[in-house]
Amino acid sequence: MPPCTPPTPPPEGEAEANIELARLAKALSHPARVTILRALLRRDTCVMGSIVDLLPLAQSTVSQHLKQLKQAGLIRGEIDGPRVCYCVEPEAIERLKALIQAL
Amino acid sequence: MPPCTPPTPPPEGEAEANIELARLAKALSHPARVTILRALLRRDTCVMGSIVDLLPLAQSTVSQHLKQLKQAGLIRGEIDGPRVCYCVEPEAIERLKALIQAL
DNA sequence: GCGTCATATCGCATATCGACGATAAACGAA
DNA sequence: TTCGTTTATCGTCGATATGCGATATGACGC
Numbered sequence: 001m002p003p004c005t006p007p008t009p010p011p012e013g014e015a016e017a018n019i020e021l022a023r024l025a026k027a028l029s030h031p032a033r034v035t036i037l038r039a040l041l042r043r044d045t046c047v048m049g050s051i052v053d054l055l056p057l058a059q060s061t062v063s064q065h066l067k068q069l070k071q072a073g074l075i076r077g078e079i080d081g082p083r084v085c086y087c088v089e090p091e092a093i094e095r096l097k098a099l100i101q102a103l
Numbered sequence: 104m105p106p107c108t109p110p111t112p113p114p115e116g117e118a119e120a121n122i123e124l125a126r127l128a129k130a131l132s133h134p135a136r137v138t139i140l141r142a143l144l145r146r147d148t149c150v151m152g153s154i155v156d157l158l159p160l161a162q163s164t165v166s167q168h169l170k171q172l173k174q175a176g177l178i179r180g181e182i183d184g185p186r187v188c189y190c191v192e193p194e195a196i197e198r199l200k201a202l203i204q205a206l
Numbered sequence: 207g208c209g210t211c212a213t214a215t216c217g218c219a220t221a222t223c224g225a226c227g228a229t230a231a232a233c234g235a236a
Numbered sequence: 237t238t239c240g241t242t243t244a245t246c247g248t249c250g251a252t253a254t255g256c257g258a259t260a261t262g263a264c265g266c
Contacts, residue, residue: 014138014141015134015138018134018137018138018141019134021131021137022131022132022133022134022136022137025128025129025130025131025132025137026128026129026132026133027128028124028125028128029125029128029129029132030125030129030253030254031118031121031122031125033125034121034124034125034128035117035118035121037206038117038121038206041206047212047213048212048213048214049212049213057254057255057256058255058256058257059212059213059214060213060214060215060216060255060256060257060258061254061255061256063213063214063215064214064215064253064254064255065254066213066214067214067215068253077213079262079263081212081263081264082210082211082212082213082262082263082264083211083212083213083263084212084213084214093206096203096206097203097204097206100199100200100203100204101200101203101204103140103141103144103196103199103200133223133224135224150242150243151242151243151244152241152242152243160224160225160226161225161226161227162242162243162244163225163226163227163228163243163244163245163246164224164225164226166243166244166245167223167224167225167244167245168224169243169244170244170245171223180243182232182233182243184233184234184242185232185233185234185240185241185242185243186233186241186242186243187242187243187244
């Protein structure tokens, strides 16, 4: 007999939390995106050009990664003259931390 | 001028941490895998058959997801008679929590 | 207007993911 | 040994991810 406790009913709203966590985790599932997020958190950079310099990737590829981070709600892009200034969404980061910590 | 601090050199060993975090995040990047991990953490189930019952997926698909969780080091499978008993690797979970919290 | 700079998007190639059914492999019981 | 139960693997498929160069878009200065 395997060492298992009797099956408990899955807590309320767990399915939604699982989907939300999976979405956020997916956004972090590529080293380049983790690198970008960390750089933005350090506030080293916020402009595309300098983010590209951090990575061995083409500008278009970096733009795609930024798009994914934006779609996951982890970052935001504000138009700043001819550039776009990216910054993190602190609430989303906190949400991610909370979901992971609750595991 | 965008509101950026002067560029700081990236901390020591950050690239490795980014890769490690991306690997762990990738393992959690699918709702089914989050569901499985949570069930194992609750110790509701540990055998394939009951895990399959939790999900609207075929047995072979669940086996694939378990394989990915195992390859990421988040779970372990112990042969228990004709069955396999899966359980979480607490150290890996703690590592994940630490990496996320350090963001 | 025109050109320039910075960024986003398009189009394409390749690789990986996620799903399934079918089958193989391992084990206990009869 | 043979059968049934349980899990892993294989082969295949469509969908998605990742990368690039080329091109479109948008904002500014002239």
